[in-house]
Amino acid sequence: MxxxxxxxxxxxxxxxxxxxxxxxxxxxxxxxxxxxxxxxxxxxxxxxxxxxxxxxxxxxxxxxxxxxxxxxxxxxxxxxxxxxxxxxxxxxxxxxxxxxxxxxxxxxYPYSNGRIEGINNKIKVLNRVAYGYRNFNNFKSRIMLHFKLKAIISQQKNLFILPLKWQDKQIPNH
Known part of the structure; x- marks a missing residue:
């Protein structure tokens, strides 16, 4: 025992x-x-x-x-x-x-998709807690606020999502 x-x-x-x-x-x-x-x-x-x-x-x-x-x-x-x-x-x-x-x-390789999986999990939790948003733009805005992200549209109409702390930095053109 x-x-x-x-x-x-x-x-x-x-x-x-x-x-x-x-x-x-x-x-x-x-x-x-x-x-x-x-x-x-x-x-x-x-x-x-x-x-x-x-x-x-x-x-x-x-x-x-x-x-x-x-x-x-x-x-x-x-x-x-x-x-x-x-x-x-x-x-x-x-x-x-x-x-x-x-x-x-x-x-x-040093690469991992752990960070992306964590973001996906948080988005699912937000969706579950919110019981659905009236429209998708409100839901997208809530996700951006939660992760402190800012959407930046380049000259080629590609969408870049960067953390807010990088908002003042220049984005290289490809």
Whole structure:
């Protein structure tokens, strides 16, 4: 029962990157006492060999992603023995293998569509909260105000949307 409570309470430490764990600062843990974060993780891993195998695989994948080393990532996925990991980790490994070309792109290039996805999500929330606007121009104006954007129309009739802090700067002609 004590092991269960410890695992239930401190499972987030198992998801933390091992390089970010504290090796020097002692902290009081209610179910462990005064310990280092690393010692808490080691004790949690000592409860089950299968958990330790899954943890080591997860940490090696996490490290290769942090280092942006696709070759190491691919090597880890190709050499993992699917019989030794849990059912859930097996599903995750198969999914990662399936999407390997896309993962290579995300590790190779610094581009991300995260900011655009965030903007789309905020627009959807605005739409849901507003229960629909009377006309589209009012809705568009509300979005522009929310994101502090200013629409600028160039000589070629192309629409540029820039943050308000850039409104005084010149836009290059293409």
């Amino acid at each position: 004590k092991k269960y409570r410890r695992l239930k309470r401190y499972w987030r430490l198992l998801l933390k990157y091992k390089g970010d764990l504290s090796y020097t600062e002692y902290k009081y843990y209610r179910l462990f006492g005064q310990r280092l974060e690393v010692n808490v993780v080691e004790e949690l891993l000592s409860y089950d060999a299968n958990l330790k195998v899954n943890y080591n695989l997860y940490q090696s994948l996490l490290e290769s992603i942090k280092e942006k080393d696709f070759k190491a990532f691919e090597n880890i996925l190709s050499t993992v023995n699917l019989n030794t990991v849990s059912r859930y980790m097996r599903t995750s490994v198969k999914t990662l293998k399936k999407h390997l070309p896309f993962i290579e792109n995300s590790l190779s």
